[in-house]
Amino acid sequence: MIFLTEFQKKVYNVVKKIPRGKTLSYQEVANRLEKPGAARAVGNALNKNFDKKVPCHRVIRSDGSIGGYRSGTKKKIEILKEEGAKIKNSKIQATNTND
Numbered sequence: 001m002i003f004l005t006e007f008q009k010k011v012y013n014v015v016k017k018i019p020r021g022k023t024l025s026y027q028e029v030a031n032r033l034e035k036p037g038a039a040r041a042v043g044n045a046l047n048k049n050f051d052k053k054v055p056c057h058r059v060i061r062s063d064g065s066i067g068g069y070r071s072g073t074k075k076k077i078e079i080l081k082e083e084g085a086k087i088k089n090s091k092i093q094a095t096n097t098n099d
Helices: 007-017 026-030 039-047 072-083
Strands: none
Touching: 007 026, 007 039, 026 039
């Protein structure tokens, strides 16, 4: 049995709503949780994600760079490209969602 903190559950719920081909930054996820100082904690929560229904690959750094991924950044880039994200010089090109 996997134990999730309330914070992890909230992070995963926000991330589940990111549409295919779109991204949010760790900071944007933190802001949606009304925890603007928690961008690093968002990353830590996503690093512990094992639920395939949580598309943690859609969360990137604020500067548009890819950021970390449990299966490696090459895999993260591959998945994002398959979903239609535009990547140039290892940075996402304007795919943020305003939902």
